[in-house]
Amino acid sequence: MQATEADIRDLYQRYGGVLFHRCRSIMKNDEDANDAVQETFARVIRNWDSFRSEASPLTWMYRISTNHCLNQIRNRQGRQAKRDQHSDAIVGDGFSRPDTERGDNESDIRALLAQVDDQTRAIVTHLYFDDLTREETAVLVGISVPTLRKRLNHFLERSRKQLDSGSSGLAAGALIALILVLK
Amino acid sequence: MSFPINDGSRPxxxxxxxRHTGEVPKQGSPEEAAFAEQIAxxxxxxxxxxxxxKAAARVPEQDPLMLLGRSGLPQRAAPEAPVQSWWRRLKLAWVVPVLVACLALVVVVPRLGGGPGVKGGGVDLDFMLQRDGQMMPGTDAELFHPGDRLQFSYRAPGYEDxxxxxxxxxxxxSVYYPRAGELPYPIVPGERHFLDGSIVLDEAPGPEIFVAVFGSGGVSEARELVEDAFERDGLPALEQLAELPGVDVVRIDKEEAP
Incomplete structure (x- = not known):
């Protein structure tokens, strides 16, 4: 059975705003957030039969959009690194300019996320950007809470080392924010 | 300024x-009101x-975003015994006399190669091409252009990175995976999986060779393998690396600049 325009319109009206707001908090700009919403709804259309049997459509959409957003962050970071190699003067569509302390930290945290494995990125994203509890995050990522704690500690330790070595350009504020949030 | 971890004391x-979408009942909390205001x-x-x-029509059959388990992450296949790379083993052999190591190269490597016709010792590197918004198997394209986006997939029974x-x-x-650091990029052993993200071709002229080294001891070790081969005989030597166990190679040819 295929999704009709009316089916998707209803879903878009019901879930579009929530999903957009959530993706915007990760991507920090409307365009990327709308891309994430579009790609997520494209999957809804393509996987209509299985999607309809989901107990929580929003949780399903969270998973898809998380994967999309994290891919984009990683790609963006890769492009940024390449640009930095070729030109010191480039400014533009990289990370959005921070205008608050949290904004500053979030840029650094995104840069850190681009360097870690998929599972750790998903964990940090859910805890930091989505304000999920450890238990909710563990369910969403499919691991136990103790394992989640271990992955988190490993991530914080790695971040701390990067800060100590000065190799990442990571601001101390970002690490402090991470520790305050994630510990 | 702090944002303490959500310990369950707030939604x-x-x-x-x-709650906002009606999946679960609303409770009339102040958080719900603030959330609704943000969403608006x-x-x-x-x-x-x-x-x-149109976006749905472009979703590839093997959709990386949908290769998700219940966990929201690529499902792990049943763990298989990790395979240690042959050059890693050979590296240990440097403690014995050079003559023995040379002998080992002559005798051991062909045996590990799995015989003729066994490409890369059972591993496989492949890719999808995204061009002008369309996805297609990489093998369908004869020539590639700057701006083409490649998403790699692999099949690597027994390897974990x-x-x-x-x-x-x-x-x-260029080292594409991992994006940074010395540790190899963790992968799911077994059946085919996509790598996260994609690579956009730049305007560098001529062919480009991608070498996937599975089960290496680290980025430096893999780089060394590729650099040595390239110094020895350029791009043809890189293509020959596909004969080694745990290594596969993809070559793409780019359109000549006008």
Missing amino acids: SKLELGR APGLAPFDWEVLS LVLVGVDGTGEL
Whole structure:
């Protein structure tokens, strides 16, 4: 059975705003957030039969959009690194300019996320950007809470080392924010 | 300024979203009101069935975003015994006399190669091409252009990590996976999986060779393998690396600049 325009319109009206707001908090700009919403709804259309049997459509959409957003962050970071190699003067569509302390930290945290494995990125994203509890995050990522704690500690330790070595350009504020949030 | 971890004393954004969309009952909390106010902020593109249905048509059969388990992450296959790379084993052999190591190279490597016709010792590197919004198997394209986007997939029974290195027509070497650091990129052993993210071709002229080294000891080790081969005989030597166990190679040819 295929999704009709009316089916998707209803879903878009019901879930579009929530999903957009959530993706915007990760991507920090409307365009990327709308891309994430579009790609997520494209999957809804393509996987209509299985999607309809989901107990929580929003949780399903969270998973898809998380994967999309994290891919984009990683790609963006890769492009940024390449640009930095070729030109010191480039400014533009990289990370959005921070205008608050949290904004500053979030840029650094995104840069850190681009360097870690998929599972750790998903964990940090859910805890930091989505304000999920450890238990909710563990369910969403499919691991136990103790394992989640271990992955988190490993991530914080790695971040701390990067800060100590000065190799990442990571601001101390970002690490402090991470520790305050994630510990 | 701190944002303490949500210990369950307040509803998470997912929970608020579920209440807002009516998946679970609302409770009339102040958090719900604040959340609704945030959601009402403009920015969401208007519904456009044509755009969404076209985007749906572009979703590839093996969709990386849908290769998700219940966990929201690629499902792990049943663990298989990790395979240690042959050059890692050989590296240990440097403690014995050079003559023995040379003998080992002559005798052991062909045996590990799995005989004729066994490409890369059972591993396989492949890719999808995204061009002008269309996805297609990489093998369908004869020539590639700057701006083409490649998403790699692999099949690697028994291996738990890889390093993906590219060498372009000018001889410049780039490590694509992992993006940073010395540790190899963790992968799911067994059946085919996609690597996260994609690689956009730049304007470097000539062919480009991508070498996937599975089960290497680290980025330096994989780089060394590729650099040594390239120094020895350029791009043809890189293609021959596909004969080694735990290594596979993809070559793409780029359109000549006008």
